[in-house]
Amino acid sequence: MRRTDRRTFVRGVAALGAASAFASPLRAQAQSGAARLPPRREFTIENAYVMTMDETLGDIDGASVHVRDGRIVEIGEDVVGGGVTIDGANMIVMPGLVDTHWHMWNTLFRSFAGDRPEDGYFPTVARFGAQMLPADIFQSTRLAAAEAINSGTTFVHSWCHNVRSLAHAEADIRALAEVGVRARHSCGWPQGMPDTQSADQTPIETLARDWASWSHEGLIGLGMAWRGQFRGGPIKPEVYQPEFDNARRLGVPITVHAGSRRDAVGQIEALYRGKLMGKDVQLIHAIAATPAELDMIKETDTAVSVSPATELRIGFGYPQISEMLERGIRLGVSVDTSALTGSSSLFAVLKLARDSENARAASEFKMPARKALELGTIGGARSMGIDDQVGSLKPGKRADLIAIATDALDMGVVTDPAHLVLEAAGPENVDTVVVDGRILKHGGKLAAIDTAKVIAEARAALAGVRERTNWR
Numbered sequence: 001m002r003r004t005d006r007r008t009f010v011r012g013v014a015a016l017g018a019a020s021a022f023a024s025p026l027r028a029q030a031q032s033g034a035a036r037l038p039p040r041r042e043f044t045i046e047n048a049y050v051m052t053m054d055e056t057l058g059d060i061d062g063a064s065v066h067v068r069d070g071r072i073v074e075i076g077e078d079v080v081g082g083g084v085t086i087d088g089a090n091m092i093v094m095p096g097l098v099d100t101h102w103h104m105w106n107t108l109f110r111s112f113a114g115d116r117p118e119d120g121y122f123p124t125v126a127r128f129g130a131q132m133l134p135a136d137i138f139q140s141t142r143l144a145a146a147e148a149i150n151s152g153t154t155f156v157h158s159w160c161h162n163v164r165s166l167a168h169a170e171a172d173i174r175a176l177a178e179v180g181v182r183a184r185h186s187c188g189w190p191q192g193m194p195d196t197q198s199a200d201q202t203p204i205e206t207l208a209r210d211w212a213s214w215s216h217e218g219l220i221g222l223g224m225a226w227r228g229q230f231r232g233g234p235i236k237p238e239v240y241q242p243e244f245d246n247a248r249r250l251g252v253p254i255t256v257h258a259g260s261r262r263d264a265v266g267q268i269e270a271l272y273r274g275k276l277m278g279k280d281v282q283l284i285h286a287i288a289a290t291p292a293e294l295d296m297i298k299e300t301d302t303a304v305s306v307s308p309a310t311e312l313r314i315g316f317g318y319p320q321i322s323e324m325l326e327r328g329i330r331l332g333v334s335v336d337t338s339a340l341t342g343s344s345s346l347f348a349v350l351k352l353a354r355d356s357e358n359a360r361a362a363s364e365f366k367m368p369a370r371k372a373l374e375l376g377t378i379g380g381a382r383s384m385g386i387d388d389q390v391g392s393l394k395p396g397k398r399a400d401l402i403a404i405a406t407d408a409l410d411m412g413v414v415t416d417p418a419h420l421v422l423e424a425a426g427p428e429n430v431d432t433v434v435v436d437g438r439i440l441k442h443g444g445k446l447a448a449i450d451t452a453k454v455i456a457e458a459r460a461a462l463a464g465v466r467e468r469t470n471w472r
């Protein structure tokens, strides 16, 4: 590999950013406040180690990636390319990471779940969540989305179960659009709503009616975050069925927590018997799944999201990653909540996914590093139904990619690239992040996000919530 000329690289990308102020103010951008995003420009990353995560293309050393109009044009050693040249020497280029379930609305409460039962995650989220205004949701989700881009996550599933009004949902979507991340907003219910009450369908119905004006040129999809049949205890069919039926009527994908902890047995079978699973349904955690229930998940082609960082942190148990992959279940990994995990880097989550599988099997060799990376890229994309667009690097796909700089003390020798990325990469090693052809991070710096402003405004929002809840 050639020595990286970082100055040439930075100059090239700075030239790309300079034109951003003149981006055309499309309606969606105006509505979302996203007019400051850099435009999609033509560029070619040259001489990189490219992990395509595509079965046919595999890894290519010394390769170029040519991007135009937000799309990957060509990948290979002999690519002529076009547009601005980016030096990829000493870089590992791979697809952007795909998160599949993240309560971004509560990132404002990062690491606030305490050490005593009364300070635990669920009671505190319910209490403080009830005091959140739309502006607080915006600040929380924007902080999370900015962290996602910074750490190489190019797709997020914003699992918004604090929709206290249409304005709360709109705030979540606006924050995603402002940062420029690819996303799904799954519209849920308000924290603290009694289990005897159905969720108000007005927000999701309103959004679905006019989704084109919210979708940020198709970058953001709409789904329903469904409470399901169990929350504090069983929920009655007359409460949950109309919610589920409405999602199907609107034609939006459904996501639900099920079998979350080891003792939550029978919940997945109950969904199966109620005909509440399918290709358009995603189960979260599914830790309690029996072999028979795993077969039901496979039979119905239901997707699953596991979040080892929170599942281990909160004591839910170990995710059944190998059992799901052996059956060919569509599986992705997720952050879940920064209130429990602190940092929301998916690299750390993927490492825990591999490590927990090896620990359960008492084997160094149970889960190959590359399998774990697949979970965070093409596997996650498949589980979200977006693998035709992203998740691997291949001509024709949308350009969601990252470049990891290996010229750092914690990455400094390149041995096996898949092991190195899984075991050593963190947000600080992510040099470049591209979403839909827009370069949102370069030279290790965010291109369109005022980090100091995002943090200061999130802190002010948290101070307001603290005051309204008399939180000492």
Ligand SMILES: [Zn+2]
Pocket (backbone or CB within 6 Å): 101, 103, 159, 257, 284, 336
């Ligand atoms: Zn969750």
